Amino acid sequence: MANTLQFDLVSPERSLASLEVTEVQIPAADGDMTAMADHAPTITTLRPGILTAVGPSGRESFAVTGGFAEISAEGTTVLAERAYPAGADARAALEEHLEAARAKASEAQGEHKDVAEKLVDDMVKLLADMV
Known part of the structure; x- marks a missing residue:
């Protein structure tokens, strides 16, 4: 084609x-x-x-x-x-990934904290986009 x-x-x-x-x-x-x-x-x-x-x-x-x-x-x-x-089956795995990213962001410092917080924000948006 x-x-x-x-x-x-x-x-x-x-x-x-x-x-x-x-x-x-x-x-x-x-x-x-x-x-x-x-x-x-x-x-x-x-x-x-x-x-x-x-x-x-x-x-x-x-x-x-x-x-x-x-x-x-x-x-x-x-x-x-x-x-x-993309679908309901992926949601639980993505929520686990989000929680792991939040844990890392809470421990990160300096420039690493900014990157980790951006990852958390992107994961939250991804989960919101899946509805």
Whole structure:
């Protein structure tokens, strides 16, 4: 199919998706971005958020807690720290991740505290976006 790209999503535990898509909406660390066919080569880090793949068979959304995305003209590969199909089943795991992030933020100091608090804020937004 013209104007499609290969999308692969993997986490340390498993491969979650390998699809032909028209676009991938990515929660990049520097802001949301959309990868499409013929995209300029890019590597970006991810923040916690909803990653959405749109293709001929519809939309598939995944909750990611961080990681990296490698984008090329032919495809997008996401290596996620943790990733779950977006939905009720993911909520409990994400809430545990949020509590761990809050615990680390309460112990962090200086610049590390700012980064840890940003992670907590991003996780709270991710959980809110899942409703």
